[in-house]
Structures are given as structure tokens and as C-alpha cells.
Amino acid sequence: MPVVLALLYVLCHGVVVAFWPGPAGEGSFVFLTAAPVLAALACLWRARRDRAALGWRATALALLLWAGGMAVNMADAIGAGRADLTPRVSLLLYVIYGVPLVFILARARRERWTISTIDGLMAALLGVLFFVHTLSFADRINVDDTAMANMRRMFDIQNLCIAAFACVRWLAGDVPERRSFFRALALYALLYLGVAYYINHFTAEQSFGAYNDLLIDVPFLLLAVLALRQAPAPGGVLHPRLSRLVQAGGPMILPLLLLVVGALVVDHARPLALAGFVVATLGFSLRSTLLQIDLLEAQARLDQLARQDGLTGVANRRQFDAALTSEWNRARRSGTEVGLLLVDIDHFKAFNDQHGHPAGDRCLQAVAAVLQATANRAADTVARYGGEEFAVIVPGTSVEGVLALAERLRVAVQALQLPEGRVSISVGVGFAHPPVMATAEQLLAHADAGLYAAKRGGRNQVAALPSGPMGFSFAR
Template identity: 70%
Template sequence: MPVVLILLFIVCHALVLAIGSGPAGVGSFIFLVAAPLLAACCCVWRARHDRAALGWYTIALAMLLWSGGMALNLADALGAGRADITPRASLLLYVLYAVPLVFILARPRRERAIISLIEAAMAALLGVLFFVHTSFFADRIDVDEQAMRNMRYMFDVQNLCIASFATVRWLASDVPEWRSFFRVLALYALAYLLIAGYINHFTSEDSFGAYNDLLIDLPFLLLAWLAVRRASAPVLVPNPRLVRLVQAGGPMIVALLLLVVGTLVVDHARTLAFASFVVATIGFSLRSTLLQIGLLEHQAALDQLARQDGLTGVANRRQFDAVLQTEASRAYRSGAGLGLLLADIDHFKAFNDAHGHPAGDRCLQAVAAALQANVRRAGDCLARYGGEEFAVIVPDCGREDAVALAEKLRLGIETLALPEGAVSISVGVAFLRPSAMATTTQLLDDADSALYEAKRAGRNRVSVRDDVVAGF
């Protein structure tokens, strides 16, 4: 059905041209305004059904700008506009048409809103610069025969940049929805590049209302068809280095274009050129700073996850091993005592079997929270040692302090109220004396042996390996 409607659109436009499009080509102008509007509607429809919604809305905005430029041409042809304003306003819209496309091509897949706002402002300034430069040539067309040629080349460069960047983003996209989006944009941009180049260089002397107008419809109708077709993009495994290169280098596009176009307008818009240099420098620097802050925050979050048990929120086994080694080394140097507590939830397997794994997870979380509430010293480290077993590293303490903390933890769990009933823990305590030369492995073995003794003695109690510790 979309193909039939598109063919019908072309046929109707051709019939209007064959019959006569009316004074000043009004009939043809209606189709030229309608073609990008149709493409915009199709892109909006696709945006409502696609994860790459921002991209589709951006293309729709570009289509509306282009259609607005053509509508002003229509007004000018009908004599409804002002000769000193309407052509310049039409040129402005044709130039600004590229701004949303450059923005989406330069933007990484995911970005903070403030960074996107900075990029949008830089892209808008780029459009203003491009308009100033093309207006400079437009004002000289009557006195400089080279001016028209320069304008055509400027639009050729703009269209070539969009087509090239879109193709690169298509080849470097690793998310299916965005790969499909950039594929559509690349195909549209390539079609637009070829047809605009032909129209501008070979038929620019022809007025609107000729059969060449049918060519202008084609890129927009192609975009409309691709937007509603929703065909999966061909299977493509992008090169990981290319993906990273594009994601890292893409944001430089707008800043570099600002510098280049600013250099072009420096002779006839010095203030604006200086502003472009300042905005390109500050904008890119600010964007890089915000991005770096985001990366540091993300890295900090990853570091925290690497040290934290996902279920209970306390330190995980990796963090426990690192802290134990650090505190043991410090104890050797300073001569301070080091306590180690291993706590195991009594009859946890039976609890899990009776109440289910979700209840078991809630039990682990509740026990971890109760233990953490009683481990109050800043230097103490509570960790999930494995399964239903927890460990507490107690640096710079005496034997009595470690035993007292173990008893406090036991009592805290004994009074813990759970919907499924009461639970208890058994605690094994090991202590590294200042004069000890034992390893952390020996300390762990001692705590584990003490824990085993507590369970063998009836559970819900604290046991200390005094006989082993005394031999240190």
C-alpha cells in the first residue's frame, strides 16, 4: 500500500505538470511542499513505534524546515511575500534544514540532557554561520557570476557531509534500532545529494513547474516509504574499533564544522566568526568536562558494585579478601590486634526449603542489615563471605573486644523479628595477637574452626579458638 500511494503521488504530480500547474507553477509547488510534509508525518509515526525515537523526530523537524522553505518560495511566486524578506527567509529555512541532521549525526547514542542542549546550541550556531555565508554569495549574484557557483558548491558540501556522516554512523551502529535509523538516513541523504546536485548544477535555470520538479519529490518519498516500511536492517557486525572511534569522535563534528565555517565567514562577518571560535572551544570543552564527570561517576558506581554484594549490600568476598590482607599487613607493622568473626545463619537450608528462596533472600537481607547496624566502628568491615555466611574484620582491637562484638551480633540476630519466625547465628572468633607471625589463611582457618565448634555445641552461640590463638 505505501508503494501504491507513493506512485499515485508521483502520477498526480506529473498530471498536474502535464495539464499545466497554473500561474507561477502553483500546482507543482503544492506537491513540492507536500512531499517533505508526508515524509515528516511518516517519521513521526515511526518515532512513536521505535526505540530510536529521537532520531526520527529530528528528521521530521528537518523535513518541516525544508517544506517551510518551499512554502515561502510558493508565497514569493504568488507575490504574497515581500521581495526583500521572503527569498532570504526561504534560504534560511533551507540552510537550517541541515541543523537537526547534523545534530543527530554528531550525537552519541546516549547522552545527558545538558550535553545534548550544548550540542544543539552549537549546531544552531553552525546553521546561522552557514546562512550568513550563503547569503553573502546570494547578495552578489547580480554582480558576480562566480557567486551562484559558490552557493551551489556550498550546498554540495553540506549534502555530502550529511550523506557521508550518515553512512559512517550506519556502518558503526551496534544497536539494531539505531542501525536501521541511520541506514534510512544514509539512503535518503545519498538520494538527496545526487538529485540536489543534478538540480542545482544542470537545471537551475529552469523555473518551478517543469518536469524536473518530479525529481525533487523522490528523496522525500523514498524517506516516507523507508520510514513506514520498518524492514530490519541487513545483518551487520560493526568493527568494535570503528564503533568506539565514531562514538568518541562524533561529538567533534559540530565543533570542527564551527571552526571551518567560522574561518570562511571571517572576512564578511568578523564578529560572528569570532563568536563561532569561542563557542566551539568553550562548548566542546564544557561538553568534554561534563562527559568526564559522567564517566568518573559511572566508574565509581562500577567500583562500588565490584566491592559490594548484590543481594545484601554489604562487602562481597573480593572486598573482604582485600581488606583482610590490608589490615593484616597493618597489624604486622603496628603491633595492633586484629579480630576476625565468621557468622553463619543456623539451619538456613531448612528455612529456605520451608519458606522458599524469596523468603530466604529476605532473611539474608534482614540479617545483613542487623549485623551492619551493630558493626559501628568506621574501620570494621562486614562482608558476605558466601551463601548464608558473613564475616567481620575488626582491626585494632583486643581479644575481649572481638568476643564482645561477636556476642552483640548474636544477640542482635536472636531478637530479629521475621515474618517467617526467629533465626539465629553461630559465630566463630579468631584473633591475631600483636606478636603473631600467622598468615591470613591461618586466621581464616581458626575462625572457621571456631564457627564449627559453635555449631557442634548447639548453635546460637559464640566460640573462640583460645588454644590455637595462644600458640601465636
């Protein structure tokens, strides 16, 4: 249906051109202004339903700017504008039409608002510099035969850059919604590039109101159709490393363009050119610093997640293994003691089956919090060993101290009041002067044997098995 409506739009435009030409092409101007407006509305509609909403909104803004330029052209054609101002306003709108597009093409995904603000400022200054440079040609059209050709070339470069960057972002897209957006933008930009080149270079002597105007509708109607269709973008994706390279290199677009355009205007707008150089340098440096901060914070979060159990917040099994090895090696070097407690929640499976998994998760979290609060020395490590089992590493403490801590853990958990009732734990104790045992795995085996003995003895108790010359036996 959108395709049929687009064809009907072009047909109606052709009928108006044929039967209502007018001295200034007023009827054609209406269609030329309405086409980008309709495309902008389609983009805004898509933005409400798409994860690439910012891209669609930026594109809608660009289209509305272009429509404003055409509306000013219409006012000038019918004599409603000012000869000294209207052409400049129209030129400004056509130039800054590219600003939102360059902004979204240079933007990496998921950036903080401060970085987006910096990019927005650089894009806005780029538009101003480009306008000043293009205006320098427009002001010399009547006295310089090459001025018009140079102005057309500047618009060709603008359109070519937008089309090229859009194609690269499309090919490098790895998120379906963003890939679909950049595909739509790339197809639109390529078609707009071709149409604008033909209109500017081969029909420039013709006024508006001719059949050539129908070509101008086509890119906007194509974009509207693509925005209204929510099919995923077809085709393969670049190698992941190349895709990441494009994502990382995208933010360089704005400062590089600022430097290039600043160099072009340095002869006739030196202060603006200097501003472009400064903003390009400081803007890119500042956004890189902010991005580095974000990366460091993200790395810290990932490091924490790699060491922390996601449900209970205590150390996970990987961190437990590393901590046990570290404490064991330290104890061997210094000749000090190291204790290990294995804790199991009694009858947890029955509790989970009776009250449900959410209640089971809350039970695990509550028990972990009690263990963490009770074994609160900086040197102690509380970890989730697996399932309903926890482990507590207790370095630099005597046998009596380890056993006393195990008993405090048992009493604290028994006193814990859950909405579903009370729970208890069984604790197995392992203890050693490292020279007596060859490896940390032996200490873990002794603690596991103690836990098994506690369960076999009736649960809700602390137990440790004899361990040769350094052994002991304890149960309660």
C-alpha cells in the same frame, strides 16, 4: 504497503504535472511540500516506538523546515510573497534544515541535557553562520556570474557533510535501534545528495512544475518507508574500538564546522565569525568538562559496584579478600591483633523454600543491616561471604572484644523481627597475633572451623576452636 503508497504518490504527482501544469506549477508545489511533511510524520510515528527517538524527532524537525522552505517558494511563485523578503526566508529555511541533522549526527548517546543544550547552541550558531555566508552569494547573483555557482557549491558541501557523517555513524553503530536510524538517515542523505546535485546543477534553469520535480519526492518517500519499517539494520559493525572512536570523535563535528564556517564569513560578518570562534572553543571545552565529570561519577559508581554486594549493600567477596589481606599485613607489620567472624543464617534454605526467594532476599538484607549497624567501627569490615554467609573483619581488638562483638551480633539478629518470623545466626570466631599464623588463610580456616562447631553444637551460638599456643575456646 508503504512502498506501494510511495509509488502511487509519485504517480499522482506525475499526473498532476502532466494535466495541471499551471503557470507557476502550483499543483507540483503541493506534492513537493507534502512529501517532506509525510516523511516527518512517519519519523514522529517511529519516535514513539524506538529507543532512538531523539534522532527521529530531530529528523522530523529538519524535514518540516525543508517543507517550510518549499511552501515559501510556492508563495513566491504564485505572487503571494514579498520580492525583498520571501527568497531570503526560503533560503534560511533550506539552510537551517541541516541544523537538526548535524546536531543529531554530532551527538553521542546518553548525554546529560546540559551537554545537549551546548550542542544545540553550537548547531544553531552554525546554521546562522552558514546562512550569512550563503546569503552573501545570493545577494550578488545579479552582479557576479560566479555567485550562483558558489551558492550551489555551499549546498553541495552541506549535503555531502550530512551524508558522510550519517554513513560513518551507521557503520559505527552498536545499538540496533540507533544503527537502524542512522542507516535510514544515511540512505536518505545519500539519495538527497544525488538528487539535489542533479536538480541544482543540471535543471536549475527550469522552473518548478516539470517532471524533474518527481525526483525531489524520492528521498523523502524513501525515508518515510524506512521509518515505517522496523526491521533491524543489516550488515556488520565496525571493530568495537573503531566504533568507540567514532562515538568519542562525533562531538568534535560541531566545533570544527563552526571554526571552518566562521573563517569563511570573517570578511563580511566579522562579529559573527568571532562569536563562532568563541562558542566553538568554549562550547567544546565546557561539554568536555561536563563529560569528564560524568565519566568520573560513572567510574566511582563502577568502583563501588566492584566492591559492594548488589543485594545487601555490604562489601562483596572480592572486597572481603582484599580487606582481609590488607588487615593481615598491617597486623603483621605492627604486631597487633586481628579477628575474623564468619556468620551463617541458621536454616536459611528452609526459610527460603517456605517463604519464597523475595522473602529470602529481604532476610539477607535485614541481617546485613543489623551486622553493619552492630559492627560499626570504622575499622570493621562487614562483607557477604557467599550465599547466606557473612564475614566480619575485626582488627586491633582483643580476644575478649572480638568474642563480645560476636555475641552482640547474635543477640541483635535474634531480636530482629521479620514478617515471616525470627531468624538466628551461628558465628565462628578466628583470632590471632599474625606472627603465630603464617597466612591469613589459616585465620579464615580457624573461623570456618568455629562456625562448623557452632552449627554442630545446635546453632544460634558463638564458637571458636583452640588454636595452639594462642588458642582459646568459647561457646554459648
